[in-house]
Amino acid sequence: xxxxxxxxxxxxxxxxxxxNSGGLIDEVDRACRPVRDxxxxxxxxxxxxFLAAWTDLVDSMVKQADEALQxxxxxxxxxxxxxxxxxxxxxxxxxxxxxxxxxxxxxxCLDLMQRSFDLVDPATRRVAIPYEGGTLPGYFxxxxxxxxxxAPVVIMWNGLDSTKEHMYLSGFPSELATRGISTLAVxxxxxxxxxxxxxxxxxxxxxxxxxxxxxxxxTRPDVRDDRIGIxxxxxxxxxxxxxxxxxxxxxxxxAWGANHNWGAVQRRRLQKEGERPVxxxxxxxLWVWGHDDLDTFIDFADDVHLDGVVEKITVPFxxxxxxxxxxxxxxxxxxxxxQAVNSPKRELRVFEPAEGGAExxxxxxxxxxxxxxxxxxxxxxxxLDGRTAA
Numbered sequence: 454x455x456x457x458x459x460x461x462x463x464x465x466x467x468x469x470x471x472x473n474s475g476g477l478i479d480e481v482d483r484a485c486r487p488v489r490d491x492x493x494x495x496x497x498x499x500x501x502x503f504l505a506a507w508t509d510l511v512d513s514m515v516k517q518a519d520e521a522l523q524x525x526x527x528x529x530x531x532x533x534x535x536x537x538x539x540x541x542x543x544x545x546x547x548x549x550x551x552x553x554x555x556x557x558x559x560x561x562c563l564d565l566m567q568r569s570f571d572l573v574d575p576a577t578r579r580v581a582i583p584y585e586g587g588t589l590p591g592y593f594x595x596x597x598x599x600x601x602x603x604a605p606v607v608i609m610w611n612g613l614d615s616t617k618e619h620m621y622l623s624g625f626p627s628e629l630a631t632r633g634i635s636t637l638a639v640x641x642x643x644x645x646x647x648x649x650x651x652x653x654x655x656x657x658x659x660x661x662x663x664x665x666x667x668x669x670x671x672t673r674p675d676v677r678d679d680r681i682g683i684x685x686x687x688x689x690x691x692x693x694x695x696x697x698x699x700x701x702x703x704x705x706x707x708a709w710g711a712n713h714n715w716g717a718v719q720r721r722r723l724q725k726e727g728e729r730p731v732x733x734x735x736x737x738x739l740w741v742w743g744h745d746d747l748d749t750f751i752d753f754a755d756d757v758h759l760d761g762v763v764e765k766i767t768v769p770f771x772x773x774x775x776x777x778x779x780x781x782x783x784x785x786x787x788x789x790x791x792q793a794v795n796s797p798k799r800e801l802r803v804f805e806p807a808e809g810g811a812e813x814x815x816x817x818x819x820x821x822x823x824x825x826x827x828x829x830x831x832x833x834x835x836x837l838d839g840r841t842a843a
Contacts (some may be wrong), residue, residue: 454777454817457485458492462728462779464503464547465560466816473819474622475536484540488500497732500547504558507544511537513563522572530830531572535622539564542618549733559616559649566618566630568590576630577621582639582669587653590646591639592617592628595675598633605680605704605834606635608666612687612710613741613816614731616645620686623819628827634834635676639666641692643741654743657756663696663703680704680834682768684826686814687730690781691715691757696791697767705769705833707826710778710814713763713785716754723751728779730813749826763789769798769833773822776803777811798833 455472460485471481487506491499518533542562548555570577575711576595581588596604607629609620615637620626626636640647641662643655663683671678681702685693686709697706712718720728722734731737735747742752763770770793774786783803790801802812809818810825 454812457481458489461492461496463496463730463732464492466730466813467543467547468823469812469816470541470819471617473816474539474619475624476537476539478507479537479669480540482512484544496729497549500732501552502542503547507540508558511541511565513650514540517599518568524618527572531569531574534565534572535569535723538569538618539561539622540615540684541565542616544623546614547732550736552718556649559646562616562618577626580637580669582637582665583654584642584662584665587651587663587699589639589641589653590617591637591666592626593637594621594630594636596609596630596633596635598841603677604633604635605682606637606670606676607830608639608663608670608681608683609636610662610683610685610689611644612685612689612730614737615687616640618645620672622654622672623823625684625823625827627786628823629830632827632831634830637666637670647769648741656693658699659692659695660699662692663700667700667702670672678702680705680837682830682833683728684709684830686710687714688715690789691759694759694763694766694770694793697768697770698762699758701767703768704837705771705830707771707773707788707830708789709773709822709826710781711772711774711786711789711790712781713784714758714760715764716751716757718781719751719754724814727782728813731779758832760792763793764766766793766796768796769837770796771826771829771833772799773786773815774801774803775811775813775815775817775822775827776805778813798836800829802829 456465484507511792514537517532522530580593620638642653646655682705683693689712690708690712793799810822815822
Protein backbone atom coordinates (compact mmCIF):
# COMPACT_ATOMS: atom_id res chain seq x y z
CA UNK A 454 0.00 0.00 0.00
CA UNK A 455 1.21 3.51 -0.78
CA UNK A 456 2.26 4.93 2.62
CA UNK A 457 2.62 8.71 2.51
CA UNK A 458 2.92 8.93 6.30
CA UNK A 459 5.52 6.50 7.71
CA UNK A 460 4.08 4.26 10.46
CA UNK A 461 0.58 5.75 10.42
CA UNK A 462 -1.70 3.11 8.92
CA UNK A 463 -4.95 4.95 9.63
CA UNK A 464 -3.91 8.19 7.92
CA UNK A 465 -2.45 6.26 4.99
CA UNK A 466 -5.74 4.45 4.56
CA UNK A 467 -7.45 7.81 4.04
CA UNK A 468 -4.81 8.86 1.51
CA UNK A 469 -5.08 5.72 -0.63
CA UNK A 470 -8.88 5.81 -0.40
CA UNK A 471 -8.85 9.35 -1.80
CA UNK A 472 -6.31 8.52 -4.52
CA ASN A 473 -8.17 5.40 -5.64
CA SER A 474 -11.51 7.20 -5.74
CA GLY A 475 -10.62 9.80 -8.33
CA GLY A 476 -8.12 11.87 -6.37
CA LEU A 477 -5.08 13.40 -8.05
CA ILE A 478 -1.68 12.88 -6.52
CA ASP A 479 -0.65 16.54 -6.77
CA GLU A 480 -3.79 17.68 -4.92
CA VAL A 481 -3.42 14.98 -2.26
CA ASP A 482 0.24 15.89 -1.78
CA ARG A 483 -0.64 19.55 -1.29
CA ALA A 484 -3.18 18.59 1.36
CA CYS A 485 -0.83 16.21 3.18
CA ARG A 486 2.42 18.18 3.28
CA PRO A 487 1.33 20.61 6.05
CA VAL A 488 0.60 17.71 8.43
CA ARG A 489 3.42 15.34 7.54
CA ASP A 490 5.32 15.93 10.78
CA UNK A 491 2.21 15.68 12.95
CA UNK A 492 1.42 12.25 11.50
CA UNK A 493 4.47 10.76 13.21
CA UNK A 494 2.82 11.32 16.61
CA UNK A 495 0.09 8.73 16.02
CA UNK A 496 -3.33 8.39 14.41
CA UNK A 497 -5.35 10.29 17.01
CA UNK A 498 -3.06 13.29 17.33
CA UNK A 499 -3.59 15.97 14.74
CA UNK A 500 -6.84 14.85 13.15
CA UNK A 501 -8.22 18.38 13.38
CA UNK A 502 -5.09 19.69 11.67
CA PHE A 503 -5.55 16.98 9.04
CA LEU A 504 -9.08 18.23 8.36
CA ALA A 505 -7.92 21.85 8.28
CA ALA A 506 -5.19 21.10 5.71
CA TRP A 507 -7.55 19.14 3.47
CA THR A 508 -10.24 21.80 3.87
CA ASP A 509 -7.78 24.44 2.64
CA LEU A 510 -7.33 22.37 -0.53
CA VAL A 511 -11.09 21.95 -0.90
CA ASP A 512 -11.65 25.69 -0.46
CA SER A 513 -9.18 26.40 -3.25
CA MET A 514 -10.76 23.81 -5.53
CA VAL A 515 -14.30 25.04 -4.94
CA LYS A 516 -13.20 28.59 -5.80
CA GLN A 517 -11.73 27.30 -9.06
CA ALA A 518 -14.83 25.21 -9.77
CA ASP A 519 -17.10 28.20 -9.17
CA GLU A 520 -15.03 30.25 -11.61
CA ALA A 521 -15.16 27.48 -14.19
CA LEU A 522 -18.92 27.26 -13.86
CA GLN A 523 -19.32 31.01 -14.28
CA UNK A 524 -17.19 30.75 -17.44
CA UNK A 525 -19.49 28.06 -18.83
CA UNK A 526 -17.12 25.14 -18.25
CA UNK A 527 -19.68 23.01 -16.47
CA UNK A 528 -17.95 19.65 -16.91
CA UNK A 529 -14.70 20.94 -15.46
CA UNK A 530 -16.61 22.44 -12.54
CA UNK A 531 -18.56 19.25 -11.90
CA UNK A 532 -15.42 17.13 -11.87
CA UNK A 533 -13.73 19.50 -9.43
CA UNK A 534 -16.74 19.48 -7.09
CA UNK A 535 -16.61 15.66 -7.09
CA UNK A 536 -12.89 15.57 -6.24
CA UNK A 537 -13.43 18.18 -3.54
CA UNK A 538 -16.18 16.00 -2.04
CA UNK A 539 -13.83 13.02 -2.19
CA UNK A 540 -11.11 14.82 -0.22
CA UNK A 541 -13.48 16.31 2.32
CA UNK A 542 -15.36 13.08 3.07
CA UNK A 543 -12.06 11.25 3.63
CA UNK A 544 -10.91 13.95 6.05
CA UNK A 545 -14.28 14.07 7.83
CA UNK A 546 -14.18 10.35 8.66
CA UNK A 547 -10.94 10.94 10.61
CA UNK A 548 -12.58 13.24 13.15
CA UNK A 549 -13.68 12.39 16.67
CA UNK A 550 -17.36 12.02 17.44
CA UNK A 551 -18.79 15.39 18.38
CA UNK A 552 -15.83 17.42 17.13
CA UNK A 553 -16.95 21.03 16.54
CA UNK A 554 -17.88 21.55 12.90
CA UNK A 555 -17.89 17.85 11.97
CA UNK A 556 -21.55 17.81 10.99
CA UNK A 557 -21.16 21.05 9.03
CA UNK A 558 -18.22 19.46 7.19
CA UNK A 559 -20.32 16.44 6.27
CA UNK A 560 -23.21 18.62 5.12
CA UNK A 561 -20.73 20.40 2.86
CA CYS A 562 -19.76 17.01 1.39
CA LEU A 563 -23.43 16.40 0.58
CA ASP A 564 -23.68 19.78 -1.12
CA LEU A 565 -20.53 19.27 -3.21
CA MET A 566 -21.71 15.82 -4.24
CA GLN A 567 -25.07 17.18 -5.37
CA ARG A 568 -23.41 19.97 -7.37
CA SER A 569 -21.37 17.33 -9.18
CA PHE A 570 -24.44 15.19 -9.93
CA ASP A 571 -26.24 18.20 -11.37
CA LEU A 572 -23.37 19.05 -13.68
CA VAL A 573 -21.80 15.75 -14.79
CA ASP A 574 -23.92 12.79 -13.66
CA PRO A 575 -27.66 13.30 -14.15
CA ALA A 576 -28.09 9.49 -14.00
CA THR A 577 -27.45 9.65 -10.23
CA ARG A 578 -30.14 11.04 -7.97
CA ARG A 579 -30.59 11.35 -4.24
CA VAL A 580 -33.35 9.07 -2.92
CA ALA A 581 -35.06 8.42 0.43
CA ILE A 582 -35.92 4.83 1.36
CA PRO A 583 -38.84 4.44 3.81
CA TYR A 584 -37.59 2.81 7.01
CA GLU A 585 -39.38 2.44 10.34
CA GLY A 586 -41.25 5.74 10.23
CA GLY A 587 -38.33 7.63 8.72
CA THR A 588 -36.03 7.19 5.75
CA LEU A 589 -32.60 5.91 4.80
CA PRO A 590 -30.64 8.26 2.50
CA GLY A 591 -29.20 6.87 -0.70
CA TYR A 592 -27.93 7.59 -4.20
CA PHE A 593 -29.58 5.77 -7.09
CA UNK A 594 -27.47 5.50 -10.23
CA UNK A 595 -29.75 4.49 -13.08
CA UNK A 596 -28.38 2.29 -15.83
CA UNK A 597 -29.64 2.79 -19.36
CA UNK A 598 -30.72 -0.45 -20.98
CA UNK A 599 -30.58 -0.79 -24.76
CA UNK A 600 -34.29 -1.53 -25.05
CA UNK A 601 -35.50 0.75 -22.26
CA UNK A 602 -36.54 -2.23 -20.15
CA UNK A 603 -36.19 -2.32 -16.35
CA ALA A 604 -32.61 -2.99 -15.21
CA PRO A 605 -31.11 -5.25 -12.55
CA VAL A 606 -29.91 -3.35 -9.49
CA VAL A 607 -27.25 -3.74 -6.81
CA ILE A 608 -27.91 -2.53 -3.29
CA MET A 609 -24.57 -1.35 -1.90
CA TRP A 610 -23.92 -0.99 1.81
CA ASN A 611 -20.92 0.59 3.48
CA GLY A 612 -19.09 -0.33 6.67
CA LEU A 613 -18.14 1.08 10.05
CA ASP A 614 -16.81 4.43 8.87
CA SER A 615 -17.51 4.89 5.16
CA THR A 616 -20.45 6.69 3.56
CA LYS A 617 -22.55 6.53 0.41
CA GLU A 618 -20.27 9.26 -0.93
CA HIS A 619 -17.27 6.92 -0.61
CA MET A 620 -19.22 4.20 -2.41
CA TYR A 621 -20.27 6.47 -5.25
CA LEU A 622 -16.83 8.04 -5.67
CA SER A 623 -15.18 4.60 -5.84
CA GLY A 624 -16.50 4.39 -9.41
CA PHE A 625 -18.31 1.11 -8.75
CA PRO A 626 -21.80 2.42 -9.62
CA SER A 627 -20.61 3.88 -12.93
CA GLU A 628 -18.93 0.60 -13.87
CA LEU A 629 -22.11 -1.30 -13.15
CA ALA A 630 -24.10 1.22 -15.18
CA THR A 631 -21.96 0.56 -18.26
CA ARG A 632 -23.07 -3.07 -17.99
CA GLY A 633 -26.75 -2.17 -17.73
CA ILE A 634 -26.94 -2.57 -13.95
CA SER A 635 -28.25 0.16 -11.64
CA THR A 636 -26.96 0.84 -8.12
CA LEU A 637 -28.64 1.90 -4.91
CA ALA A 638 -25.86 3.10 -2.58
CA VAL A 639 -27.33 3.39 0.90
CA UNK A 640 -26.22 4.91 4.16
CA UNK A 641 -27.55 2.11 6.32
CA UNK A 642 -28.13 2.67 10.06
CA UNK A 643 -24.86 3.33 11.83
CA UNK A 644 -23.19 4.95 8.83
CA UNK A 645 -22.97 8.15 6.83
CA UNK A 646 -25.89 10.50 6.76
CA UNK A 647 -28.22 8.01 8.48
CA UNK A 648 -26.00 8.21 11.57
CA UNK A 649 -24.69 11.76 11.38
CA UNK A 650 -27.91 13.56 10.50
CA UNK A 651 -30.73 11.20 11.52
CA UNK A 652 -29.15 9.44 14.48
CA UNK A 653 -29.92 5.91 13.19
CA UNK A 654 -27.63 3.31 14.74
CA UNK A 655 -26.59 -0.14 13.58
CA UNK A 656 -28.29 -3.40 14.51
CA UNK A 657 -27.53 -7.08 14.18
CA UNK A 658 -30.59 -8.08 12.11
CA UNK A 659 -29.60 -6.32 8.90
CA UNK A 660 -32.31 -8.15 6.94
CA UNK A 661 -34.63 -5.42 8.24
CA UNK A 662 -32.68 -2.79 6.28
CA UNK A 663 -32.56 -5.11 3.30
CA UNK A 664 -36.33 -5.53 3.30
CA UNK A 665 -36.75 -1.74 3.35
CA UNK A 666 -34.39 -1.37 0.37
CA UNK A 667 -36.10 -4.12 -1.64
CA UNK A 668 -39.55 -2.74 -0.82
CA UNK A 669 -38.43 0.64 -2.15
CA UNK A 670 -36.86 -0.77 -5.30
CA UNK A 671 -39.98 -2.76 -6.09
CA THR A 672 -41.88 0.54 -6.37
CA ARG A 673 -39.61 1.70 -9.21
CA PRO A 674 -40.67 0.86 -12.76
CA ASP A 675 -37.03 1.05 -13.94
CA VAL A 676 -35.97 -1.89 -11.72
CA ARG A 677 -36.21 -5.63 -12.36
CA ASP A 678 -37.57 -6.76 -9.04
CA ASP A 679 -36.38 -10.34 -9.61
CA ARG A 680 -32.78 -9.23 -10.14
CA ILE A 681 -31.93 -7.27 -7.00
CA GLY A 682 -28.58 -8.18 -5.44
CA ILE A 683 -26.57 -6.86 -2.52
CA UNK A 684 -22.92 -5.88 -1.99
CA UNK A 685 -21.37 -4.82 1.30
CA UNK A 686 -17.79 -3.76 1.94
CA UNK A 687 -15.82 -3.76 5.22
CA UNK A 688 -18.40 -4.18 8.01
CA UNK A 689 -20.81 -4.54 5.10
CA UNK A 690 -19.10 -7.91 4.70
CA UNK A 691 -21.18 -8.89 7.73
CA UNK A 692 -24.24 -6.77 6.92
CA UNK A 693 -24.78 -8.04 3.35
CA UNK A 694 -24.38 -11.82 3.86
CA UNK A 695 -26.61 -11.62 6.94
CA UNK A 696 -29.25 -9.86 4.85
CA UNK A 697 -28.98 -12.39 2.00
CA UNK A 698 -29.44 -15.25 4.45
CA UNK A 699 -32.84 -13.99 5.60
CA UNK A 700 -34.22 -11.68 2.86
CA UNK A 701 -35.33 -14.16 0.21
CA UNK A 702 -35.98 -11.57 -2.51
CA UNK A 703 -32.26 -10.94 -3.01
CA UNK A 704 -30.83 -12.63 -6.12
CA UNK A 705 -27.12 -12.66 -5.16
CA UNK A 706 -24.72 -11.36 -2.53
CA UNK A 707 -21.12 -10.14 -2.31
CA ALA A 708 -18.99 -9.83 0.83
CA TRP A 709 -16.37 -7.26 -0.22
CA GLY A 710 -14.13 -7.94 2.76
CA ALA A 711 -15.22 -10.99 4.76
CA ASN A 712 -16.28 -9.69 8.17
CA HIS A 713 -17.34 -13.15 9.30
CA ASN A 714 -16.84 -12.57 13.05
CA TRP A 715 -16.68 -8.87 13.75
CA GLY A 716 -17.29 -9.41 17.46
CA ALA A 717 -14.17 -11.55 17.81
CA VAL A 718 -12.15 -8.87 16.01
CA GLN A 719 -13.24 -6.33 18.64
CA ARG A 720 -11.93 -8.52 21.45
CA ARG A 721 -8.59 -8.74 19.65
CA ARG A 722 -8.53 -4.97 19.21
CA LEU A 723 -8.92 -4.61 22.97
CA GLN A 724 -5.63 -6.51 23.15
CA LYS A 725 -4.04 -4.11 20.61
CA GLU A 726 -4.05 -6.76 17.87
CA GLY A 727 -4.54 -5.68 14.26
CA GLU A 728 -5.02 -2.24 12.75
CA ARG A 729 -8.01 0.07 13.22
CA PRO A 730 -9.81 1.87 10.40
CA VAL A 731 -10.24 5.27 12.08
CA UNK A 732 -8.73 7.35 14.88
CA UNK A 733 -10.69 7.63 18.13
CA UNK A 734 -11.76 4.07 17.41
CA UNK A 735 -13.79 2.98 20.43
CA UNK A 736 -15.62 6.29 20.57
CA UNK A 737 -16.57 5.78 16.95
CA UNK A 738 -17.69 2.15 17.47
CA LEU A 739 -19.99 3.05 20.36
CA TRP A 740 -21.49 5.87 18.27
CA VAL A 741 -22.18 3.53 15.34
CA TRP A 742 -23.98 0.94 17.47
CA GLY A 743 -25.71 3.34 19.87
CA HIS A 744 -23.95 2.18 23.04
CA ASP A 745 -22.32 4.18 25.80
CA ASP A 746 -20.40 1.55 27.78
CA LEU A 747 -17.52 -0.38 26.24
CA ASP A 748 -17.69 -3.36 28.59
CA THR A 749 -21.35 -4.10 27.89
CA PHE A 750 -20.85 -3.36 24.20
CA ILE A 751 -18.12 -5.99 23.85
CA ASP A 752 -20.52 -8.61 25.20
CA PHE A 753 -23.16 -7.41 22.74
CA ALA A 754 -20.68 -7.49 19.85
CA ASP A 755 -20.07 -11.21 20.40
CA ASP A 756 -23.32 -11.76 18.47
CA VAL A 757 -22.09 -9.88 15.38
CA HIS A 758 -20.96 -12.94 13.43
CA LEU A 759 -22.02 -15.18 10.54
CA ASP A 760 -21.60 -18.63 12.08
CA GLY A 761 -24.88 -20.44 11.49
CA VAL A 762 -25.96 -17.64 9.13
CA VAL A 763 -24.16 -18.00 5.79
CA GLU A 764 -25.42 -21.59 5.61
CA LYS A 765 -28.83 -20.05 4.95
CA ILE A 766 -27.67 -18.23 1.79
CA THR A 767 -29.30 -19.96 -1.18
CA VAL A 768 -28.26 -17.54 -3.94
CA PRO A 769 -24.91 -16.92 -5.71
CA PHE A 770 -22.38 -15.64 -3.18
CA UNK A 771 -18.97 -14.04 -3.77
CA UNK A 772 -16.42 -13.54 -1.01
CA UNK A 773 -13.53 -11.12 -1.77
CA UNK A 774 -10.68 -10.42 0.61
CA UNK A 775 -7.17 -9.01 0.65
CA UNK A 776 -4.40 -11.39 1.63
CA UNK A 777 -2.67 -8.59 3.55
CA UNK A 778 -5.80 -7.20 5.23
CA UNK A 779 -4.46 -5.76 8.48
CA UNK A 780 -7.91 -5.22 9.97
CA UNK A 781 -9.83 -8.45 9.26
CA UNK A 782 -7.96 -11.80 9.10
CA UNK A 783 -8.09 -13.52 5.72
CA UNK A 784 -9.10 -16.71 7.56
CA UNK A 785 -12.58 -15.21 7.85
CA UNK A 786 -12.91 -15.16 4.07
CA UNK A 787 -12.29 -18.88 4.00
CA UNK A 788 -14.79 -19.41 6.82
CA UNK A 789 -17.56 -17.50 5.04
CA UNK A 790 -16.88 -19.43 1.85
CA UNK A 791 -16.66 -22.83 3.53
CA GLN A 792 -19.88 -22.35 5.49
CA ALA A 793 -21.95 -21.12 2.52
CA VAL A 794 -22.72 -24.71 1.53
CA ASN A 795 -26.21 -23.98 0.20
CA SER A 796 -25.20 -21.28 -2.26
CA PRO A 797 -25.55 -22.62 -5.82
CA LYS A 798 -22.57 -20.52 -6.93
CA ARG A 799 -20.17 -19.70 -4.12
CA GLU A 800 -16.81 -18.23 -4.99
CA LEU A 801 -13.79 -17.04 -3.02
CA ARG A 802 -11.32 -14.50 -4.42
CA VAL A 803 -8.26 -13.56 -2.35
CA PHE A 804 -6.21 -10.68 -3.78
CA GLU A 805 -2.45 -10.98 -3.36
CA PRO A 806 0.18 -8.24 -2.91
CA ALA A 807 1.78 -8.91 -6.30
CA GLU A 808 -1.42 -7.92 -8.12
CA GLY A 809 -2.74 -5.27 -5.73
CA GLY A 810 -5.96 -5.17 -3.78
CA ALA A 811 -4.37 -7.09 -0.93
CA GLU A 812 -5.21 -4.55 1.79
CA UNK A 813 -8.53 -4.00 3.55
CA UNK A 814 -11.35 -4.12 0.94
CA UNK A 815 -8.65 -3.63 -1.69
CA UNK A 816 -8.17 0.05 -0.91
CA UNK A 817 -4.57 -0.15 -2.11
CA UNK A 818 -5.87 -0.97 -5.63
CA UNK A 819 -9.59 -0.28 -5.42
CA UNK A 820 -10.28 -0.20 -9.19
CA UNK A 821 -8.79 -3.69 -9.58
CA UNK A 822 -11.07 -5.22 -6.94
CA UNK A 823 -14.04 -3.19 -8.13
CA UNK A 824 -13.62 -4.49 -11.69
CA UNK A 825 -13.53 -8.09 -10.47
CA UNK A 826 -16.71 -7.65 -8.41
CA UNK A 827 -18.46 -5.87 -11.27
CA UNK A 828 -17.55 -8.60 -13.76
CA UNK A 829 -18.69 -11.32 -11.33
CA UNK A 830 -22.06 -9.62 -10.90
CA UNK A 831 -22.46 -9.20 -14.65
CA UNK A 832 -21.63 -12.85 -15.29
CA UNK A 833 -23.92 -14.00 -12.50
CA UNK A 834 -26.85 -12.03 -13.87
CA UNK A 835 -26.24 -13.40 -17.36
CA UNK A 836 -26.21 -16.94 -15.98
CA LEU A 837 -29.42 -16.32 -14.03
CA ASP A 838 -31.01 -15.12 -17.27
CA GLY A 839 -29.69 -18.12 -19.23
CA ARG A 840 -27.34 -15.98 -21.32
CA THR A 841 -23.66 -16.49 -22.07
CA ALA A 842 -21.29 -14.21 -20.19
CA ALA A 843 -19.16 -11.99 -22.41
